[in-house]
Amino acid sequence: MINKEREQWSSSLGFILASIGGAVGLGAVWKFPYTVGQYGGSAFLIVFLIVLMLIATPLLMIEFAIGRKTKLNYQGALKLLFPGKKWYLIGMIGLIVLITVLSFYLGVSGWTIAYLFKSLFGTYAGDAPTEVANSFGSFLNSPFEVLFWLLVMTVLTGLVVLKGVQKGIEKVCKILIPLLLIMIVILSIKAISLPGAALGLEFYLKPDFSAISFESILAAIGLAFFTLGVGAGNLVIYGSYLDNKRTIGSSTFIIVLGDALVAILMGFIIFPAVFAFGIEPTAGPPLVFITLPIIFAQMKFGMLFAVIFYLLLIFACLTSTIAILEAIVGYFVDEWKWSRRKTVVISLTGIYILGVFQMLSFGPLSHLTLFNMTIFEFSDYLVTNILLPGGGLALLIFAGWMWKPKMLLDEINIGEGFKINKYYKITVRYLAPIALAIVYLQLLGII
Template structure:
């Protein structure tokens, strides 16, 4: 990219950019989310404990990090929203339209993810005040909450908090927010790890988590590990391309990519050291998804000393993780709207936030059926949104990135900032290995490979 395009790109994103450390904090914040707290324990336990965790690390290195660097390079090279960056980096028509899929995905994800973020904030308040532990029937409590209109208002609060960060800009909002919340999240993680490891019977949970069972590894477990490595880094949803547009042009993408991957891996590991010891100490099956977090674990907190405190800290941890992700998700469509309509950041944030909230209302009321249920086929509206985004849009986004960087964009080396040997390795992974594996994840996630794993 020549200097003229570099300057043009800087103007298009408002002339705002991250500091070197601020970018890494923001990117880690976007990658750290709720999935590692309820999905990671389930799939780790099901597919071999430490053996699966080792597979996850391999997939993170082989596919996750190369695709992550590809997304960051597109943003750094294009210096604009996702669609604009694709357009600027090639003369071939149509790539901007494909890039729009990676703007639609975070918009739709945020519409239902903000609902769950609201749940975590509600439960944090309920735990700290002690009201969560007034009744031992935690399943009924959760059902009563999600079956009411309350999730709509908590979703609105999550969106307002997210918008309040985004409206202050990149350095003054996103960066400062993550520089506060990420250290806070680490402190909460470590405090809860210490609490979990000192519970009676915690050793059995640690052994279950860290003892490898290679007999459970299979082609299916490899695809699950690959999918989790892909999704846990927020790939395919445009966030890393958008954040890459705000990177200092002197920033080393190689070092940043490794730091983000290490942060994501550390969070998953510490989450395991919280969930498994706590689950085994209180006889909880760590394979219940949302039920684990909002039904089973409250029972564990009720039984432990100072349970309301530690329960409150746990849900604050989840709220922190959720909000650092919602910030990254909202910035993607906001950046697009600012460029498309030449609106101010404030107006763009208000309009997009309102639209996300309105689209999210059906998700908020469909899970528990506040208005009699919104179910289509065998899934609620919430489940359909999750399925479409996670199993179709995100893998498609990842495939678009690998094809674009591997075969279309000619100046990827300049943006990536890699020396020739490392660049050749990275390009080989992006061009040949990653697309094949991403297609397999797409087919598996969509259920097209189920016939291979039956029986």
């Protein structure tokens, strides 16, 4: 039975900003720059943008449409649409993905809070680039620090989700996402004016297509899914709070463009600075937490800019963590009939424990490996390169062939605004699933 009494967004703007916030957080700001750096720069960026528009965007529409149609969480929606079938198991895999992602997402978001206080007290003001980089390494090797900030971010996320949709999630996003965008524009202007920034701009904007491989294409697909927050069905819950005033296509394209804009601008901050200060663009997950403090340390009034930026970034991260937690909470509230408070407390307790192992894998537990990867690296690879694209492929097959395409398309086009037709059918039924299938077959060594 469809839940018609479900809480709703108070406005389309609130929904759009909350969805952009859910994507922007660490997806565009943290993961995008270091992944582009690892896979060769501009050529990878082009592949990423193609995948974002042709594969990830239709998936986002599908998730919103399923949520708005059923007014349920992902698992409950699949049960309602296909009673007696096993399609809901896709949703259960998605739930496992979300729990795993949140366990390391909260920890990395905690680094942002730590750097807010480091900036507030001028801990690294005026330090040389090597000193800033070494300071971050020392931070990761301090169990007390990383676990404390993990706990702080966990509590903040829980408090917002306890407030619900309009008073918690929507209220936070309406104010802070526009402010974050303004700060990112200012920092990108500063970064490209640095001495030696031209080499970074060349790396970021001049494509070398010889760097493209099946591995990098798979990484681009995973990054597009991660930055937009699709593949695990978590944005079905946001769609379930959506009214019928505007078409899903109109809102989705604004969300995708907002997410892409932030990600691209972050590249204009990171890569000019990376080359200006002699940092390796392949530094991996710590890249943003090394490069940005170096910029701030060398800027006039740098600590002031740093405090403002990290404060806004904390809330951008928060909009992502609450989007993931809301999807987890939605499952237990809808399916298990738990209260919101009980669900938040139990879920976050378990997720925090998982997060402890994720964060310590950068320091004291770095010797523990799976397939030559640390616990964090293995979790990140498994989620980004395997489970999210796999969940996306299953959702595309479901939406393009199992559920009547006309029914789903009609749901997407309800309301005023941009209508989707041929683009959706060609992409969802053929282009996107074939592309994902080819990449997977290559990964398995079949082709």
